[in-house]
Amino acid sequence: MFGLAKKDVTLLLIVAALTMLAPFILNPFPVDSAMAQFNAGYPDLMQRFVIFGIFAIGFNILFGLTGYLSFGHAAFIGVGSYAAMWMFKLFGMNVLPALTLAVVMSGLFALLIGYVSLRRSGIYFSILTLAFAQMSYALAYSVLATDMDGPDEQGLLQKGLTGGETGLQLTLQDPRILGQQTTADGGIPVPNLFGLEMRSATEMVMGDWVFTFSAGYYFSAVVMLIAFYLSIRIFRSPFGMMLRAIKCNNTRMTYTGLNARPYALAAFVISGMYAGLAGGLMASMDPLAGPERMFWTASGEVVLMTILGGVGTLIGPVLGAGVIKYMENIVSKINSDILHSWFAFLPDGLEDLVVTMIYPFVGKGWHLTLGLMFMLVVIFLPGGLVEGGQRVARLFRRKKAKEGKKSTQSTPAE
Amino acid sequence: MDAIILQILNGLDKGSAYALIALGLTLIFGTLGVVNFAHGALFMIGAFCAVTLSRILNISFTTIDETRTDFLGNPLKVDTTYIEHWLGPDLGGGILNWSVPLSILFAIPIMILVGVVMERGLIKHFYKRPHADQILVTFGLAIVLQEIVKYYYGANPIPTPAPDAFRGSFDFGTLIGFDPNTIIYPYWRLVYFAFAAVIIGAVFAFLQFTTFGMVVRAGMADRETVQLLGINIDKRFTIMFGIAAAVAGLAGVMYVPINPPNYHMGMDFLVLSFVVVVVGGMGSLPGAVLAGFLLGILESFASMGAVIDLIPGINQIIIYLVAIIILLTRPRGLMGRKGVMED
Numbered sequence: 001m002f003g004l005a006k007k008d009v010t011l012l013l014i015v016a017a018l019t020m021l022a023p024f025i026l027n028p029f030p031v032d033s034a035m036a037q038f039n040a041g042y043p044d045l046m047q048r049f050v051i052f053g054i055f056a057i058g059f060n061i062l063f064g065l066t067g068y069l070s071f072g073h074a075a076f077i078g079v080g081s082y083a084a085m086w087m088f089k090l091f092g093m094n095v096l097p098a099l100t101l102a103v104v105m106s107g108l109f110a111l112l113i114g115y116v117s118l119r120r121s122g123i124y125f126s127i128l129t130l131a132f133a134q135m136s137y138a139l140a141y142s143v144l145a146t147d148m149d150g151p152d153e154q155g156l157l158q159k160g161l162t163g164g165e166t167g168l169q170l171t172l173q174d175p176r177i178l179g180q181q182t183t184a185d186g187g188i189p190v191p192n193l194f195g196l197e198m199r200s201a202t203e204m205v206m207g208d209w210v211f212t213f214s215a216g217y218y219f220s221a222v223v224m225l226i227a228f229y230l231s232i233r234i235f236r237s238p239f240g241m242m243l244r245a246i247k248c249n250n251t252r253m254t255y256t257g258l259n260a261r262p263y264a265l266a267a268f269v270i271s272g273m274y275a276g277l278a279g280g281l282m283a284s285m286d287p288l289a290g291p292e293r294m295f296w297t298a299s300g301e302v303v304l305m306t307i308l309g310g311v312g313t314l315i316g317p318v319l320g321a322g323v324i325k326y327m328e329n330i331v332s333k334i335n336s337d338i339l340h341s342w343f344a345f346l347p348d349g350l351e352d353l354v355v356t357m358i359y360p361f362v363g364k365g366w367h368l369t370l371g372l373m374f375m376l377v378v379i380f381l382p383g384g385l386v387e388g389g390q391r392v393a394r395l396f397r398r399k400k401a402k403e404g405k406k407s408t409q410s411t412p413a414e
Numbered sequence: 415m416d417a418i419i420l421q422i423l424n425g426l427d428k429g430s431a432y433a434l435i436a437l438g439l440t441l442i443f444g445t446l447g448v449v450n451f452a453h454g455a456l457f458m459i460g461a462f463c464a465v466t467l468s469r470i471l472n473i474s475f476t477t478i479d480e481t482r483t484d485f486l487g488n489p490l491k492v493d494t495t496y497i498e499h500w501l502g503p504d505l506g507g508g509i510l511n512w513s514v515p516l517s518i519l520f521a522i523p524i525m526i527l528v529g530v531v532m533e534r535g536l537i538k539h540f541y542k543r544p545h546a547d548q549i550l551v552t553f554g555l556a557i558v559l560q561e562i563v564k565y566y567y568g569a570n571p572i573p574t575p576a577p578d579a580f581r582g583s584f585d586f587g588t589l590i591g592f593d594p595n596t597i598i599y600p601y602w603r604l605v606y607f608a609f610a611a612v613i614i615g616a617v618f619a620f621l622q623f624t625t626f627g628m629v630v631r632a633g634m635a636d637r638e639t640v641q642l643l644g645i646n647i648d649k650r651f652t653i654m655f656g657i658a659a660a661v662a663g664l665a666g667v668m669y670v671p672i673n674p675p676n677y678h679m680g681m682d683f684l685v686l687s688f689v690v691v692v693v694g695g696m697g698s699l700p701g702a703v704l705a706g707f708l709l710g711i712l713e714s715f716a717s718m719g720a721v722i723d724l725i726p727g728i729n730q731i732i733i734y735l736v737a738i739i740i741l742l743t744r745p746r747g748l749m750g751r752k753g754v755m756e757d
Contacts, residue, residue, distance in 0.1 A: 069546050120741060123449055123545055127692045128741055130685065131734035138734075143727030296685060300553065307550055360565050368565070371557030378551040379539070 008232050011314060015228060019221040022046055023211045030208030034341065037333055040326055043201055043214030044285075048325050050217070050224040051281045056305040056317030057224075057231050058274020063303075064312035065240060066267050067247035068118070071126045071299050072133025075113070076106040076272040078140060078294035080279025082161070085168045085289045092179025093189045095198065095219070099280040106276020107269050114268035118261055121250065133299055140291040141165065167290030191284045193219060198284055216285045223281060224318075227274060232314055234270070243267050304370070308377055310384030319385055327366050334362040416587060416596040421714045423586065427603040427672060429710020430610035431457075434665035435687040436694060436702035437614060438658035444634045444697045445651045448537055449545050451552040454684025455559040456525065456659045460666025461675035462563055463524055464517035465572050471497050471513050512577045517667045522660050529659025533652050556681065564677040576602045576671035602671050609668050613661060614703055620657075621699075630654055634697075689737045695750025705748055709733050 002009065018025065027041030040046070059073055080102035087098035117128040140162040162168055170188045175181065183189050191198045198216035234240050245253055246260045253260045283289050292298070301324065309320025339355045339362070346354060361369045381388050435457055442450045474495040482490040498506035509516065536555065540548045575581065580601040587597030621627035633640045633647040640647045666675070673679070686709075694705030715721065717729035728735075740747060 067546070069549065116738070116742065120745060123549070123696070124692060124741060124745070126549070127688055128738060131689060131737050134685065135731045135734045138730030139727060142730055297681075303550070303553075365561060365565055367557060368561035371554050371561060375551055375554035375558065378547060378554060379536075382547065 002229065004232060005236070008236065008314075012225075012229060012232060015315065015318070016225055019050065019225060020218075022049075022221070023213055023217070027209060027211055031210050032208060037338075038330055040330055041211065043212055043217050045325065045329050046214070046217045047220050047281075047285050048329075049322050050220045051278050051285070052302075052305065052321035052325055053318040054220075054224050054227045054281070055275055055278035055302055056309065056321040057227055058271040058278070059302045060271075060306050060311065060313075060317040061231060061234060061243075061274065062267050062271035063306060064317075065235070065243035065247060066264050068121065068264060068268070069126050069303070070117075070129040070268075070271075071296065071303070072113070072129035072131070072136075073271070073275055073302055074294050074296070074298035075133040075136040076110055076275035077279035077282070077298065078136060078289070078291065079106045079109045080276030081283045081289035081293055082140070082168060082279075083276070084280035084283035085170075085287065088170060088176075088191060088283070088287055089168075089174040090177065092176050093191050094179065095191050095193050095280075095284040098191070098284060099223075099277060102276045102280025102283070103273045104276075106279065107273040109276075110269045110272025111265070114265050114272070118264050118268060130296055130299070133294060134296055137291055137294040137296070140294060162291060163289075165291070167288050170287050191287055220281050220285065223277065227277065228314075228318070235314060239263070239266070304374055306384075308374060308384055310386030313384070313386040316384050316386040323385070324370065327370060331362055331369065332364065332366040336363075416592050417718070419587075419590075419592075420597050420599075421718060422711055423597070423599050423603070425711030425714030426607045426707070427710075428713065429707040430607050431665055431669055431683065431706075432687055432690045432710050433703045433706025434610055434613060435662055435683055436690040436706045437617060437699060438662040438665075439687060439691050440694070440697060440699050440702040441617070441654055441658040441661070443691070444699065445630060445654045446533070446537070446541065448540065449548050449552070450537070451549050451684065452532070452556040452559065453552075453658075453662055454680030454682075454687065455556040456528065456662040456680070457666040457669075457683055458560060458563065458675065458677065458680030459528060460521050460525055460663025461670050461679065462567060462666075463521035463663060464514050464667045464670045465567065465574055465675060467517045467520045468513040468574050471495065471510050475499070514574060514576055514667065514670055517670075518664060521663050521667045525660040525663030526656035528663075529656035530652055532659070533655040537655070556684070560677045560680060567677065569677060571674035571676040573674040574670045576605075580605055580671075606668050606672065610665070613664060617657070617661060618699070626650065626653075686733060689733055691747075693737050693740050693747055695747030698747070698749040701747055701749030709736065712736060 002012070004012065023041045023046070025041075026046065027039045029035040029039050040049075055073075055077065059070070062073075063069055083105035084095075084098040084102040087101045091097060113129065113132045117125055117132065120128060141164060144161040144164075172182055172186075172188060176189070180189060193215075196215050196219075198219065199214075201212050201214035201216075204211045204213065242260075242263050246264055250260055279289075279293065282293070305320035305324050306317045307320070308323060309318065310316025336355060336359055339358055340351065343351045343354050359365070361372075377384055383390070435453060438456070439450060439453050442448055442453070472495055474493045476491050476493055479490045479492045484490045495506065495510060497509055500506065501509065532555070536551065537548075540551055583598045583600045585594055585597070586599040586604075588594050621631055629640065629645055629647070630650055633645075633650065637647055666680075669675075687706075690705045690709055691702055693709065694701030694703070712732055713729065716732040721728060744750075
């Protein structure tokens with residue numbers, strides 16, 4: 001089905017089912033309960049899960065397959081966001097043309113950076129991509145934010161191409177030649193898909209539970225499924241095999257008379273386009289684009305996601321993106337009062353002790369937990385959470401095999 | 415002319431910091447072959463050594479002075495630091511005043527200890543793994559270290575002043591025959607530059623003129639042969655890691671009065687220091703120092719008003735631009751050795 005092997009179809013269907021049912025799965029606690037703050041099923045966060053999932057999937061095509069570690073991938077997110085915003089400003093609020101332009105622009109940008117950076121490999125490549133991304137950040141922050149040739153009549157270029165520190169925002173004066181300039185009541189229109197507003201959401205109340213279904217989330221989720229499907233196809237294609245060969249032994253590829261650079265460049269451009277798509281989606285969900293999206297810490301974040309989930313695996317990057325975004329939004333909310341209420345059953349002295357021991361790792365200190373988790377994964381589980389899952393699965397399977405006295409072939413879930 | 419000299423001087427202090435961090439990075443890379451992304455964190459820990467010492471020295475007790483009253487008419491509360499109480503206002507006050515330079519003595523053992531623990535505890539296990547893994551694990555370590563510092567010291571910059579004698583600026587121009595008030599330069603930046611020069615000289619002298627340094631250089635050139643000669647090179651490399659950590663830490667200690675330290679200062683410097691190392695040439699110690707000063711001075715020239723008017727925003731991107739040009743035209747960097755990181 002879909003030109004995929006049976007194993008991959010199963011994986012794709014599982015991911016599809018999980019993303020479609022996410023509003024239920026991520027909202028396991030009733031609204032009024034003490035655990036309600038662990039509900040991740042609100043549109044804003046779910047959108048972030050899938051958008052960063054797309055970003056990480058794309059990064060994985062570059063790093064997981066070719067082994068080139070880019071430390072400047074956030075630049076493409078920024079380019080995608082700015083491109084989508086300009087589409088909203090100039091043509092109209094439909095998201096499809098905006099996403100198209102975002103993907104095209106970031107692809108071109110990636111072609112430029114990749115062509116230069118891929119002349120070097122190893123740490124030199126990492127530094128080059130980092131340098132380009134930092135340059136883009138600095139330019140977006142300062143130079144491109146100044147007037148090009150004075151503000152024009154509609155005030156379009158008042159804050160330059162990028163809007164500088166405050167970011168690029170929609171205004172009432174934007175022409176939007178293909179759509180309505182303002183809504184009926186004189187406000188700024190909202191990004192939509194042929195009239196379906198990205199912001200619109202319906203709520204379903206079931207007893208104590210409230211589930212929110214947001215148009216924006218489902219649109220992003222569908223885009224992510226398509227992106228995921230394409231990445232499976234790339235992984236299984238002869239092209240993907242070639243990329244793996246580059247990672248395995250680039251020198252040997254060269255000796256056999258093959259020029260590996262075009263393949264690596266193609267992978268770089270594809271992964272840049274994925275990042276641009278993610279950036280465009282970000283702008284579609286919340287029409288605002290700022291330079292901080294291109295800062296090198298954002299590039300570092302996607303590296304963390306990919307490694308944490310499992311580099312070179314299909315589902316790993318999505319998993320890693322989910323874990324990190326969950327921690328960023330949920331774990332960071334835990335404060336000492338909540339900890340005290342959890343451990344209230346302990347004797348007083350012990351309760352204080354436990355709370356003081358846990359407190360540095362949650363709330364504002366969630367980065368500490370993230371860093372520790374990341375180090376543990378790199379040290380003990382180079383394959384990330386996916387490898388961890390596989391090891392656990394193998395453990396169980398071995399037990400079963402021992403009991404049944406028959407050997408079963410292990411099939412990695414990837 | 416005076417403007418040019420002023421810009422060169424302005425570039426020296428940042429250049430010194432770049433050069434010191436890049437020197438440590440290159441030492442680690444040249445000896446152990448490890449790309450250490452946690453090196454910026456060592457710089458930051460050094461800076462917080464200075465903050466810690468100044469906090470320890472400033473621990474005080476409160477007495478009530480019955481003879482004087484505050485503006486409300488209550489007896490005046492006087493905070494006296496223990497150090498002044500014990501050693502008298504002259505010596506104690508002097509120690510308080512000189513807390514930043516004194517932190518050097520405090521920081522050296524701490525930084526060497528941190529470096530050795532880091533190498534033995536973590537990095538030792540990563541010699542055989544790919545460079546990407548080394549980058550990633552040290553990147554994780556850097557996050558952990560800076561979060562720990564953030565937990566104890568908060569997220570805001572902590573101002574820690576230089577000794578009174580070095581506060582303020584002086585007219586550097588008159589010393590070298592310019593009109594007064596053309597080249598005004600802060601004392602502490604000159605101190606920082608001199609300090610960096612001493613440290614750099616000491617590291618080179620140590621490597622060049624001691625037996626230990628000779629063995630280390632031999633190990634950098636051919637590790638296996640040195641091991642075959644029955645020398646425990648691993649132990650010496652561990653010590654070199656400690657020294658590299660101390661160099662980064664001292665760079666941080668002395669940088670405190672220039673820029674109040676916060677928990678992410680290490681990362682800010684690290685990114686640029688890596689660029690410096692790559693420009694200087696991976697594995698080349700003189701290259702790292704040269705590129706550090708060169709890029710520092712270039713950065714300061716690029717922030718001149720006339721240059722910015724000509725090419726807007728050049729001050730923000732000059733270092734990266736230079737790095738890209740160098741990497742594409744001279745892949746080994748300015749003074750890179752052959753065969754280092756070329757696989």
